Amino acid sequence: MESPRVRDPERTRERILDAAQALILDHGFSATSVDAIVGRAGATKGAFFHHFGSKADLAKALVERYAALDRAHLEQGLARAGKLSSDPLQQLLLLIAFYEEEFEAMQEPFPGCLFASYIYEAKLFDDATLAVLRESTLLWRRVLRAKLEEAAAVHPPRREVDMESLADLFYSLSEGAFVMTKTLGDKTLLARQARHLRNYLELLFGPADGAATRPPS
Amino acid sequence: MESPRVRDPERTRERILDAAQALILDHGFSATSVDAIVGRAGATKGAFFHHFGSKADLAKALVERYAALDRAHLEQGLARAGKLSSDPLQQLLLLIAFYEEEFEAMQEPFPGCLFASYIYEAKLFDDATLAVLRESTLLWRRVLRAKLEEAAAVHPPRREVDMESLADLFYSLSEGAFVMTKTLGDKTLLARQARHLRNYLELLFGPADGAATRPPS
DNA sequence: GCCATTATACCGACCGGTTGGTATGTATCA
């Protein structure tokens, strides 16, 4: 039989958000029409404007969902690292390694980051929407900076470095690697860039001989 | 008297390209209308379609100009570094330092990179246009990788690293820092991120004890 | 030097198609 046309408004909403995200990462927000979104989502314009007041509303809802997932993902990774090691430096290295694993396990080419997509069309969004980007960026900075200072307390860094910008390196390098992967279509690039961030931390905080990571004594 | 309406087609063309670039970095390509471009450039639609066959043509011409400047800038920096030091590692460190200087000297907030802007609307451009992005990315990889291998020959790295992805770190980190600056509006961020790349190279290729240069065995 | 001819550079009204958004109708649920 045909699908019995079950009603599931939450799923419809999610399908629209999913379709919008995929299209926006390929075409940008402006070039992604409402018709194209509902076409891909298997919905109609009526459904779209029932769930979202406007296209701008969708933009905000979409990036809020994205930011929440991003945040949960980061905190989950840190929690997992915290269970595996009590050393803050090891936790950071593990966190990066987790991301590397995920990048390596990816099937399709990385579709890109919604934050970067938005910021290169920044003038199209209202300040409440852009505030989500800022807050997400600052969250990364805050969380990683705290962990880095813990690590520095245990393992005095071999050079004096600014901890804020060192924390920013995580976000920065991620975004840059996303741009580069999208440009070259090279799936391995993400993990290989992350590897260098790990190397840097190991060299910076590691023992003077620069040997590979050792479990904390 | 009024400006005597001098004819200068090349300048008109450049003015259109300049206006387009500024608008595209803020709104993206799709949301930048031809009317907006010519409005900002002080030209008309007639002039636009006289100089460019279509909006897509402008996109290609614009990114080609951008790529040529980017390439010239990189090669100039390397040439300048080559005059100041004969050591390839020092040349790389100088190259980064030059970029840091420029970032620090900037008045207005960094407007962003056209490559990243395009890649997040990738589906809007034909392959010839996207090829410009790829070629520019690969140029950075090629040039820096060659220099890094020279450096590694003189200063054996303290860890085994993949030189290709190490070369990619330059482009990657730049793009990421651009995204982050655009998000936070923090002018100092660019130079501070570049500083870490310099640190990484110094730690990686530098002497083990941090005192004297180790002669190659 | 001078004028006729041609090519270039530009102008701006206009066109068909697409856009975000609305109005109205209908089916499904509580």
Next chain:
DNA sequence: TGATACATACCAACCGGTCGGTATAATGGC
């Protein structure tokens, strides 16, 4: 039976692009 969750037809505004026209510069014959 009222409210929710859609579906569809429609609209005004805007989009890239065209086209007839004009003003200026370059060219060539004399």
